[in-house]
Each structure stands twice: as C-alpha cells, then as structure tokens.
Amino acid sequence: MARSSGHVAYVAATVPMAIVVTVLCLFLANNVTHARRRPATYIVGDEFGWDLVIPMDSWTRGKTFYAGDTLVFKYDDLTSNMVVVNRTGYENCMANDGSKEYDSGNDRIQLPYGDSYYIGTYNPYDCAAGLKMAIKALAN
Numbered sequence: 001m002a003r004s005s006g007h008v009a010y011v012a013a014t015v016p017m018a019i020v021v022t023v024l025c026l027f028l029a030n031n032v033t034h035a036r037r038r039p040a041t042y043i044v045g046d047e048f049g050w051d052l053v054i055p056m057d058s059w060t061r062g063k064t065f066y067a068g069d070t071l072v073f074k075y076d077d078l079t080s081n082m083v084v085v086n087r088t089g090y091e092n093c094m095a096n097d098g099s100k101e102y103d104s105g106n107d108r109i110q111l112p113y114g115d116s117y118y119i120g121t122y123n124p125y126d127c128a129a130g131l132k133m134a135i136k137a138l139a140n
C-alpha cells in the first residue's frame with residue numbers, strides 16, 4: 001500500500017512537471033520563430049555589381065527587402081556612380097533636386113522603410129540602358 005501511494009505521488013508530481021516543461025518549450029520555440037529578423041546585407045547585382053551586365057531591376061526580383069537591410073553598390077568609381085533619387089528621377093533617368101550622389105565605388109546604403117530609387121548617371125545613357133533600380137522595403 002505504501003509503495004503504491006508513493007508511486008501515485010510520484011506520478012502526480014511528474015505529470016504536471018512534464019506539462020510545465022512542454023508548455024515552456026512551446027513558448028520558447030514560438031518566441032524563436034517570432035524573433036526579429038536580423039538585417040541582411042546585399043551586394044547589388046551579386047557578382048556583377050552595380051553594372052549594365054544585367055538590368056538592375058531584374059536583380060531585385062524574388063527578393064524581399066526589409067527596412068534596415070544594407071545594400072552595397074560596387075562599381076568602377078572612374079566610370080560609374082550611383083544616385084539616390086525619388087520616383088520622378090527614377091522614371092525620367094535624371095537626378096532630381098535633393099537627390100544624393102555617391103561615387104566611392106563601394107557605397108553602403110541602409111534601406112529606409114518604403115520605396116527607394118537608385119540610378120546611375122555617370123554616363124547619360126546608363127540609366128536608360130538598365131542601371132536603375134526601385135526597391136520597396138517592408139517594415140522589419
């Protein structure tokens with residue numbers, strides 16, 4: 001009798017503990033899946049860089065960008081540049097007033113939330129030939 005009640009007491013103690021541990025594990029796993037995403041860094045154009053080898057807008061396809069991600073624009077600083085423009089500048093391939101030109105050949109830009117537009121203007125034909133890129137960054 002004593003042994004049997006001891007067993008019952010043991011089961012009575014371990015079952016709630018198992019439930020607590022299970023709930024705790026589920027809670028932790030859930031927290032991990034909902035953890036904030038780490039900012040990503042992208043080399044624009046991958047191995048081609050910021051270049052006319054591929055239309056830059058095609059490089060963005062299939063990618064999801066978030067505010068806080070970093071874009072790295074790599075190009076020959078003697079023959080190219082990169083200008084952060086607004087939508088008008090992007091559509092007309094002309095740097096608008098208030099746009100910002102970069103020419104280091106290795107520019108790191110942190111994506112703001114929402115729409116961003118980038119064009120190359122060193123050679124006037126570059127943008128029209130595909131050196132232009134529009135990106136929409138989602139909230140992180």
Ligand SMILES: *[C@@H]1O[C@H](CO)[C@@H](O)[C@H](O)[C@H]1NC(C)=O
Pocket residue numbers: 086087088089096097098
């Ligand atoms: C872009 O900037 C130019 C110059 O400030 C302005 O005239 C134009 O309306 C702007 N375009 C957009 C879409 O905000």
